[in-house]
Amino acid sequence: MSSQVVRSRNVLKRNSMCFAAALLVALASFVARPNAALAAAPQHHDQVPGFYRLKVGELEVTALFDGFGVFRPDWLNGTKATMDGVVKALHEDPHMLDVADTGFLVNTGKQLILVDVGAGTWWGGGALGRLAGSLRSAGYTPEEVDIVLVTHLHSDHVGGLTTQDGKRVFPNADVYVAKAESDFWLSPEIAAKAPKDAQPFFQSAQAIAAPYIKAGRWHTFSGSEPIVDGMQVVPLPGHTPGHTGYEFSSKGQKILFWGDIVHALRVQLQHPEVTAIFDIDQTAAAATRQQLLSKLAHENVLIAAPHTSLFPALGRLREEGSGYSWEPVIFTDQWDDR
Numbered sequence: 254m255s256s257q258v259v260r261s262r263n264v265l266k267r268n269s270m271c272f273a274a275a276l277l278v279a280l281a282s283f284v285a286r287p288n289a290a291l292a293a294a295p296q297h298h299d300q301v302p303g304f305y306r307l308k309v310g311e312l313e314v315t316a317l318f319d320g321f322g323v324f325r326p327d328w329l330n331g332t333k334a335t336m337d338g339v340v341k342a343l344h345e346d347p348h349m350l351d352v353a354d355t356g357f358l359v360n361t362g363k364q365l366i367l368v369d370v371g372a373g374t375w376w377g378g379g380a381l382g383r384l385a386g387s388l389r390s391a392g393y394t395p396e397e398v399d400i401v402l403v404t405h406l407h408s409d410h411v412g413g414l415t416t417q418d419g420k421r422v423f424p425n426a427d428v429y430v431a432k433a434e435s436d437f438w439l440s441p442e443i444a445a446k447a448p449k450d451a452q453p454f455f456q457s458a459q460a461i462a463a464p465y466i467k468a469g470r471w472h473t474f475s476g477s478e479p480i481v482d483g484m485q486v487v488p489l490p491g492h493t494p495g496h497t498g499y500e501f502s503s504k505g506q507k508i509l510f511w512g513d514i515v516h517a518l519r520v521q522l523q524h525p526e527v528t529a530i531f532d533i534d535q536t537a538a539a540a541t542r543q544q545l546l547s548k549l550a551h552e553n554v555l556i557a558a559p560h561t562s563l564f565p566a567l568g569r570l571r572e573e574g575s576g577y578s579w580e581p582v583i584f585t586d587q588w589d590d591r
């Protein structure tokens with residue numbers, strides 16, 4: 254054995270002893286301060302991308318998160334007893350009126366169809382407007398979208414169509430909206446007579462629609478004329494004059510995009526008579542909701558509900574007591590092909 258090998262073995266032995274000693278010191282300090290290593294790791298506050306997809310027959314449906322918000326109890330109209338109950342429940346659970354904003358993409362295999370597009374930059378506050386990012390995270394681009402179906406012209410549903418400087422976010426898309434809805438919000442005469450706090454809704458609707466009208470890509474419908482194969486228009490008036498749902502069917506399965514039938518899920522399913530101050534016709538909004546909830550509770554229809562805070566904002570209705578309960582689709586990171 255050469256002297257060099259003996260020397261390097263000794264160095265190795267000395268080093269491993271040093272290492273063992275260092276390990277003991279480290280372990281001792283770990284035992285003395287069990288949270289030291291955890292505290293050293295920086296906290297991460299980012300979340301997963303906001304999309305979730307599932308299959309409805311042969312359709313691929315992707316929920317696209319646009320943002321979140323909190324509904325206020327004074328935005329709801331109900332009897333004193335009901336509203337006292339809401340305020341009390343809210344005190345016990347501050348998240349009871351949490352809401353989200355969600356748009357939905359349907360890939361039929363032939364066309365890419367968006368149902369509502371979130372708020373873009375038209376709602377303010379910065380908590381909304383993420384839909385285009387969610388769309389990209391889901392593997393699609395705004396340029397690929399062929400059709401946008403609009404439930405109604407409130408800016409939390411159509412703001413994502415247009416930038417503040419009047420550019421179309423979906424340059425190759427044709428936009429479809431009920432004629433009653435388009436005629437109402439785009440009328441300068443109706444806008445002029447509207448109360449002051451309703452004026453911003455008219456102004457945003459007109460600015461958002463303008464570039465699509467100019468490009469010949471703003472289309473209205475008044476009956477049940479076919480727009481997309483396998484899709485039925487479902488008039489749901491009340492929240493707004495031309496508020497519309499869209500029901501897609503494929504291979505015996507159905508999904509209904511119901512727009513703003515419900516804002517505060519945990520209040521309005523138990524009390525469908527409770528309306529929102531944003532409902533233009535309060536009586537019609539309540540009647541439409543009562544009829545639709547009762548119908549859906551007896552059908553196997555998947556519901557896309559933009560404002561439920563239970564992402565992916567998809568679920569089914571069941572009767573519960575004098576009202577209804579929500580059976581949510583549960584998030585998973587797997588493609589569920591059942």
Ligand SMILES: [Zn+2]
Pocket residue numbers: 407409410513560
């Ligand atoms: Zn809305």
